[in-house]
Amino acid sequence: MTLVVQKFGGTSVADPERLRRVAARVQRHVAAGERVAVVVSAMAGHTNQLVAWVDELGGSTADRAEYDVVVASGEQVTSGLLAVALQAIGVKARSFMGWQVPVATDTAHGKARIASIEREAILAALDRGEVAVVPGFQGVTAEGRITTLGRGGSDTSAVALAAALGAARCDIFTDVDGVYTTDPRIVPRARKLERITFEEMLEMASLGAKVLQTRSVALAMQYGVPVQVLSSFEDKPGTFVVADDLMMEDQLVSGITYSRDEAKVTLIGVRDQPGVAAAIFGPLAQANVNVDMIVQSVSPDGARTDLTFTVTEADLARAHDVLAPIAAELGCERVDADKDVVKVSVVGVGMRSHAGVAHQMFRVLADKGINIRAISTSEIKISVLIPEEYTELAIRALHTAYGLDAED
Numbered sequence: 001m002t003l004v005v006q007k008f009g010g011t012s013v014a015d016p017e018r019l020r021r022v023a024a025r026v027q028r029h030v031a032a033g034e035r036v037a038v039v040v041s042a043m044a045g046h047t048n049q050l051v052a053w054v055d056e057l058g059g060s061t062a063d064r065a066e067y068d069v070v071v072a073s074g075e076q077v078t079s080g081l082l083a084v085a086l087q088a089i090g091v092k093a094r095s096f097m098g099w100q101v102p103v104a105t106d107t108a109h110g111k112a113r114i115a116s117i118e119r120e121a122i123l124a125a126l127d128r129g130e131v132a133v134v135p136g137f138q139g140v141t142a143e144g145r146i147t148t149l150g151r152g153g154s155d156t157s158a159v160a161l162a163a164a165l166g167a168a169r170c171d172i173f174t175d176v177d178g179v180y181t182t183d184p185r186i187v188p189r190a191r192k193l194e195r196i197t198f199e200e201m202l203e204m205a206s207l208g209a210k211v212l213q214t215r216s217v218a219l220a221m222q223y224g225v226p227v228q229v230l231s232s233f234e235d236k237p238g239t240f241v242v243a244d245d246l247m248m249e250d251q252l253v254s255g256i257t258y259s260r261d262e263a264k265v266t267l268i269g270v271r272d273q274p275g276v277a278a279a280i281f282g283p284l285a286q287a288n289v290n291v292d293m294i295v296q297s298v299s300p301d302g303a304r305t306d307l308t309f310t311v312t313e314a315d316l317a318r319a320h321d322v323l324a325p326i327a328a329e330l331g332c333e334r335v336d337a338d339k340d341v342v343k344v345s346v347v348g349v350g351m352r353s354h355a356g357v358a359h360q361m362f363r364v365l366a367d368k369g370i371n372i373r374a375i376s377t378s379e380i381k382i383s384v385l386i387p388e389e390y391t392e393l394a395i396r397a398l399h400t401a402y403g404l405d406a407e408d
């Protein structure tokens with residue numbers, strides 16, 4: 001009998017009526033002869049509410065271990081409720097809290113990492129013909145304290161459980177019906193992808209596509225867990241996230257993503273000598289500021305140069321504080337900051353074996369009169385930083401140029 005893990009996100013379990021629909025969906029899989037372990041999120045909005053209560057009483061210094069006790073409770077509620085809803089329609093089911101599985105994690109409260117998942121208890125339940133319902137997002141330390149995996153962590157719980165159980169598939173039910181070539185709100189002709197590779201999905205998730213938590217994709221890739229992203233509101237196949245060798249066609253570009261959460265910092269007139277980059281990026285790293293794109297211009301006179309890099313908007317103020325004293329020491333004329341930028345990326349494993357993808361991107365943007373402020377690349381993606389006002393124009397033009405538009 002095929003064993004599958006099915007994960008239902010917050011909007012899919014938002015109220016009793018939707019939980020009833022989830023139960024009916026699970027029942028169909030059980031009736032079709034599958035053994036099902038379900039992972040649930042908290043009801044939509046519930047985790048935000050719990051976080052707000054902790055903030056209200058403890059502020060930013062609130063004990064992280066107690067934060068976890070509070071925010072993990074949302075998933076406890078939906079696990080119990082789904083078991084009740086399943087039993088109500090005659091499906092044998094029981095819930096297992098993270099500590100009962102157990103899902104063992106490290107002690108990094110609020111952003112814990114899974115160390116191991118015991119499969120015995122869950123397998124025994126499935127062998128008894130029960131559906132096992134497991135709360136996502138939560139785990140337990142070796143000392144027995146409750147942990148959570150970071151916001152959006154239920155995806156990671158589901159994939160990790162699927163890996164531990166050796167599941168044939170991990171279905172991620174959500175409020176969209178799959179992974180699209182780009183944001184359909186920007187490009188109405190965006191297409192749903194039938195398949196996407198783990199690597200492409202990993203790039204897309206970390207570059208701004210919000211369907212799956214990035215960590216869950218990395219885990220799926222590591223353990224080779226086939227993942228399907230599909231709608232919990234419609235009964236049709238979604239997008240399969242699979243290994244490279246399972247891809248049928250060789251599409252050059254699979255998707256275009258964007259992130260508005262970017263800020264650009266430019267140090268003007270920095271001395272051009274060994275050790276300058278280290279003097280800038282060392283302290284930023286120490287202050288936990290994540291730097292993404294970096295561009296250093298050639299210095300015309302060999303004496304001074306400009307250095308540009310990007311950080312998230314939330315980190316901009318901190319980056320500025322860290323840089324102020326250093327900039328003076330490096331003889332830098334001025335530090336400029338700009339929040340009105342967006343990072344647009346094209347992603348596709350096809351780039352590996354085809355030249356000209358980058359050129360095409362630059363050509364399209366040039367034709368629209370869009371100036372590129374910074375560029376970064378990996379083997380399967382090209383990202384450019386452009387003024388935020390051109391976001392829609394750039395994405396639409398690129399979507400058409402790479403042949404991604406849906407046909408009528």
Ligand code: ASP
Binds near residue numbers: 009010042150155
């Ligand atoms: N409930 C948690 C959150 O809202 C985990 C999840 O839904 O994935 O972040």
Ligand code: MG
Binds near residue numbers: 009152155211213
């Ligand atoms: Mg989510």
